[in-house]
Amino acid sequence: MTTLVYINNSLFFCLFVCFGNCFLAAMKFLLVFDFDHTIVDENSDTWIVKCAPEKKLPNGLRNSYQPGHWTEYMGRVFAYLGDNGVKEDEMKRTMTTIPFTTGMVDLLGFIGENKDLFDCIIVSDSNTVFIDWILKAADFHKVFDEVFTNPAAFSSAGYLTVQNFHAHHCVKCPKNLCKRKVLKEFLDKQLEQGVSYAQIVYIGDGGNDLCPVMFLKKDDVAMPRQGYTLEKKISQLAQDLSPVECSVLVWSSATDIMSYLKLLIKE
Template structure:
């Protein structure tokens, strides 16, 4: 029996071409406050503080949602995600964005239900209507990884995913990312897995500088169209391997 494919996507600048946090900052008039607070707060806390300010200004959760729905997602990538899901691939998102942003965007593009799991910073709408973001790793479950921000170690998440599927031992992991915090999960991949870094982004740079540490096969992509093509090839190749076994 062939290997089942588990595709794990980063979100910002990977699954979507832009950055959802910065999109909200720019399109909802938060740039000045962002620049003022950026040196004083960690990213996760900064995003929560900006959402608090939006609430104070009278902006609603629906306003934030409508802003997010204007974010483009490459149509060919949408098609490949739907195809991969229909073929039985297990699709997941591991992101340092937040659940409200990711769910809103994926639902808008009609692919939210293609993903079995979204692992990210929790977000809740308080009784006051204010959208609040919490860290994925809270103070009680902090990690010691120096490759990842305090609120989310993606490497630890990948290890948990690997542990959950280790009983069958027949899964092939494909990790798709772009940022510095995608290097830690890359190091957790085995020789039978694949990592797809975005060309000339921090993950690609780290892989080039530390290639001896990376066991997975590396496939570089530049935009959504190229990413869709590579994913389709990997899925088809895996299917062809099934037929020859």
């Protein structure tokens, strides 16, 4: 049965025992991050609504979302902002005020200092423009080797547009993005180049993070954010006697994640 371990200092010895076979400083590790409510402490797509008139959307637009079709919905939101004269500069100023999750600045700094040990990617249902703005404003863009998210760009008329990341056949995921498929294709590409990983650490919060977590193997680690949907879904799987194969460590601050990574690479 899956055991959800909650990280704190008193559990360091337990972590050494449970994951001792993975504490090899000479090995390389893959860190996979979600973005919204993981790297940043908000949903970037709803944060942009601060640019809308009176900082809210009309009821008809807000109620037009259909489950599994978030990207199409955001396309309508961006069109509404453009129709109301919201320009790129205003959007960028707004997005770069979004707060990072507690401890995340220190965590990303630590990863950046240890890039010889960590490959680091983002797999997110946000978009390329928002993530690029936010990471570059904080000078964290070099921490990440690749970002997989919905392509976005400004049209000649100055409207922000967004497209689905890819097509897939996974019935568990939203139409525009299956994070399991992204992770599998990334690992396959790395393997073709002779790169394999001692361990994958998947850090996320949302329901769409469960599909890639189910792909992880026994030596890998899923790190769901405490109190969010991913933690609840993993707990439910354990209760239903269909637990995930990987180990599970729950975090509440990015400092918890950094503590685990420091153990992981300690000689």
